[in-house]
Amino acid sequence: MSETIYEPECSPRIAATAYYLPAMVRQLLRSHFARAALEAYPALVRCQYIPGNRSTGGENTVNSLRVDLADTWNPSLAESYPAILIRGGDLGNTKLGIDDRHMAPGSGHKQGTRYYTTPYAGSVLVFCLSRLPSQAHLLALESAEHLQRFSSDIRKRGNLAAFRVSKVGSPKPLREQPQILASPVIIEYGLFESWSVTPVRPIISRFETSVTTR
């Protein structure tokens, strides 16, 4: 459409949000599980996250928690447990109204600006993996509690409509590696993508002047 220019308003960009939200969750969980205070839980012994430990291959490699994106997961890495792996779920769009349009908030319509809004809903899946079911479940419960505490801040920072922990799954075998137990934490979020389209020329210039006499 060569006639119009695209002007995104102050709105979360769907690609950036859906792509970086798992990374934001990873950072929150890394900082949480890096605290030694978690050792108060007997089931979470050796579940402390030690930054840089995996890449350097230090002597504590086996005894530390891995918190990473699921893209890096390799089922052949037997030493990578306990682990928390995060990935984004499906993202869906729901129809808000006719043509996703809503009323212009003010003076924009004089230039012919059209305003659009459409809601998206998606999920972030946090898989807590361990060889022990109690450890996997406690990791999931601890992760869910921590994420719920910061859900309001994440929602504001990401300009989201909603961000909440919706479910903590009970431990069940991981299909790709049945000897490993997985307990998923499901996070649901929603956002409104808003944009406007403005004609290059003011809409008033399209009017033809004509006089009709009777």
Add this chain to the structure above:
Amino acid sequence: MADKDKKPKAASVESSPRLDKDNSYSIYDSGPNPLDIARRLGLYTPDSVGESK
């Protein structure tokens, strides 16, 4: 039909059937249906537009 002969209705389950099918999880599961999420979060009502501003 008498009331005692009626079969009870199945309870609606608001879980994610794609996530725990076969009584196991997969790291590649897609998560809950986005439309169910939108319905739970109330994102499909026109009034929600005003709340996001």
